[in-house]
Amino acid sequence: MLGRLNHVAIAVPDLAAAAAQYRTMLGAEVTEPQALPEHGVTVVFIELPNTKIELLEPLGEGSPIAAFLEKNPSGGMHHVCYEVEDILAARDRLRNEGARVLGSGEPKTGAHNKPVLFLHPKDFNGTLIELEQV
Amino acid sequence: MLGRLNHVAIAVPDLAAAAAQYRTMLGAEVTEPQALPEHGVTVVFIELPNTKIELLEPLGEGSPIAAFLEKNPSGGMHHVCYEVEDILAARDRLRNEGARVLGSGEPKTGAHNKPVLFLHPKDFNGTLIELEQV
Numbered sequence: 451m452l453g454r455l456n457h458v459a460i461a462v463p464d465l466a467a468a469a470a471q472y473r474t475m476l477g478a479e480v481t482e483p484q485a486l487p488e489h490g491v492t493v494v495f496i497e498l499p500n501t502k503i504e505l506l507e508p509l510g511e512g513s514p515i516a517a518f519l520e521k522n523p524s525g526g527m528h529h530v531c532y533e534v535e536d537i538l539a540a541r542d543r544l545r546n547e548g549a550r551v552l553g554s555g556e557p558k559t560g561a562h563n564k565p566v567l568f569l570h571p572k573d574f575n576g577t578l579i580e581l582e583q584v
Numbered sequence: 585m586l587g588r589l590n591h592v593a594i595a596v597p598d599l600a601a602a603a604a605q606y607r608t609m610l611g612a613e614v615t616e617p618q619a620l621p622e623h624g625v626t627v628v629f630i631e632l633p634n635t636k637i638e639l640l641e642p643l644g645e646g647s648p649i650a651a652f653l654e655k656n657p658s659g660g661m662h663h664v665c666y667e668v669e670d671i672l673a674a675r676d677r678l679r680n681e682g683a684r685v686l687g688s689g690e691p692k693t694g695a696h697n698k699p700v701l702f703l704h705p706k707d708f709n710g711t712l713i714e715l716e717q718v
Contacts, residue, residue, distance in 0.1 A: 451610055452606075452610050453632070454632055454634045455635050455637070458592055458661075458664060460711055461709075462709040468709050471707075474681055475677070475682075475683050476586050476666075477586060478585070496586070498587070498588055499587060500589055500634045501588075501635055503664075505709075522710050524709060525710040526711060530661070532610075532632070543609070543611070549609050572658060574605070575594055576656050576660035577594055577660060
């Protein structure tokens with residue numbers, strides 16, 4: 451069921467500083483910031499040969515990463531995103547096996563304009579998992 | 585400088601349970617457990633088409649992930665590992681830019697029998713970064 455690792459998301463308190471650091475210290479290719487107000491984040495992508503890292507900074511009120519940054523003021527790894535071919539089949543399989551899907555269980559449109567779901571981190575060793583249909 | 589994302593490491597309190605969960609709930613290909621006593625962990629790999637996830641369980645006294653699991657008893661994302669071509673050049677560049685390399689700064693032999701270094705998470709938005717020379 452699991453396909454590619456689409457991305458690893460890292461929440462950061464200061465996106466410009468983090469982007470500069472990945473560029474200068476780590477010699478990484480970093481995209482320009484994109485504000486995604488409907489997702490409550492501003493994002494840059496660190497483009498790696500086989501996948502990408504997303505650096506996320508809160509945007510606006512009620513950002514989904516605000517509570518995480520309150521607990522982890524200097525930032526931290528926030529979630530991993532795996533690709534699946536059929537997100538509804540994935541959801542049903544997970545529910546049948548007893549895993550909790552966050553929210554209503556209906557896929558939402560994610561930051562890449564594809565259907566996504568999130569799984570409860572308590573069911574997966576403290577790891578927030580995003581599934582994205584590709 | 586940064587090459588491929590070699591792996592994402594997730595520390596787990598119960599490796600057998602976590603491996604079973606990735607197999608049955610997420611339909612992932614999971615390798616058999618390998619004990620790495622010299623690294624203080626037992627590990628399984630979740631093989632994805634483009635990279636891998638390492639699930640780590642403490643092994644023996646003084647495991648490098650013991651303190652992390654004390655703070656995060658249900659587990660959590662522990663580090664990300666990026667590939668570099670020349671680990672000494674990477675280290676020198678990082679130090680010149682003011683980043684802290686953990687330990688003596690001399691590469692150690694990592695779990696894949698390749699030279700590795702770890703960077704201080706406080707310098708990278710709360711993210712522990714491993715560099716592996718490939």
